[in-house]
Amino acid sequence: MSEILLALENVYVNFPARTNWRGKVTERVHALNGLDLQISRGETLGIVGESGCGKSTLAQLLMNMIKPASGICHRTRNTDSPPGSGMQMVFQDPLSSLDPRLPVWRIITEPVWIQRHNSEAQRRELAQSLALLTGIRPEYLDRLPHAFSGGQRQRIAIARALSAQPDIIVLDEPTSALDISVQAQILNLLVKLQRERELTYVLISHNVSVVRHMSDRVAVMYLGQIVELGTTEQVLTQPRHPYTRLLLDSVPRIDRSLEGEITDKKGELPGNRQLPQGCFFRDRCPLAAESCRQPQPLRTDASGAGVRCWRAGVISPPAL
Ligand SMILES: Nc1ncnc2c1ncn2[C@@H]1O[C@H](COP(=O)(O)OP(=O)(O)OP(=O)(O)O)[C@@H](O)[C@H]1O
Ligand code: SF4
Ligand SMILES: [Mg+2]
Known part of the structure; x- marks a missing residue:
């Protein structure tokens, strides 16, 4: 069992x-409604x-940018360090998350400015090595963010993180704002960095194929809860x-092997x-029954897999 962070x-x-x-x-607005999760x-x-459904709210909570109304969110190691430390975030739109007035080398080293022992030369050196690591041309480090393409800007955001x-x-x-071909390059970069630096990722995406390609585990959220x-x-x-x-059925797929019989009754997210x-x-829910008037807990098994539906066992697995 690996260490829970x-x-x-x-x-x-x-x-x-x-x-x-x-x-x-x-x-x-009830954005998160009884969330249990271990990373x-x-x-x-x-x-x-x-x-x-609350994905970005969850991200902000993990980053300690917002506080829960109740419940706890804690780092299980470094208990002395403040919540949110050791964590960085990469946003969807790299342009709005990068300060347009700063040259890229300064943006990349923004998180370490507060460390007083860094001279400008040291910060430039750090920016150079991170640029090489993330595929940014070091000779462009004095340019402003708008001089870069979307994919390159996302590399800058990753270098900064x-x-x-x-x-x-x-x-x-992280790749929703990018062209398909560029998406793959950024995802490959993330995989490479994870291997080299033993990183842990929480990857939020609408795109099921991105999540499928990248993830070891998947959490499915609905109305601020994890349902699976x-x-x-x-x-x-x-x-x-x-x-x-339903979510998988609404994703256009080349691989139709997940064909399911469930279709959406109403097709809209009820108000939170x-x-x-x-x-x-x-x-x-097409399977809703009288007993579904009871609140559903996330029932987990020994492996940590869980589902929030008393009828989950009743559903036959999809024909493959
Ligand atoms: N600062 C805020 N003030 C008021 N409501 C908010 C705030 N942030 C999020 N919400 C609301 O909380 C709910 C969850 O929003 P959230 O941004 O977490 O969803 P999301 O799953 O990230 O959606 P998307 O896929 O569109 O990014 C939404 O109804 C949203 O309008
Ligand atoms: S408990 Fe399961 S079957 Fe019942 S409404 Fe919820 S998801 Fe549908
Ligand atoms: Mg969001």
């Missing part, structure tokens, strides 16, 4: 959605789920939760302002 226990996060004339919050050293954990020597990198849709968790093989080829099957009673997926 980060653990979330029954985490809830909500945001104020509406206030009355006195400034009192009258409505909240092990060296793995890539893929997070999938449709827009609004690496400068802080993180053990975990949270990748929130397991190895990539288990979750993406033998999905057990009706929502996972007024959370459903019982199983959150009940309104959309």
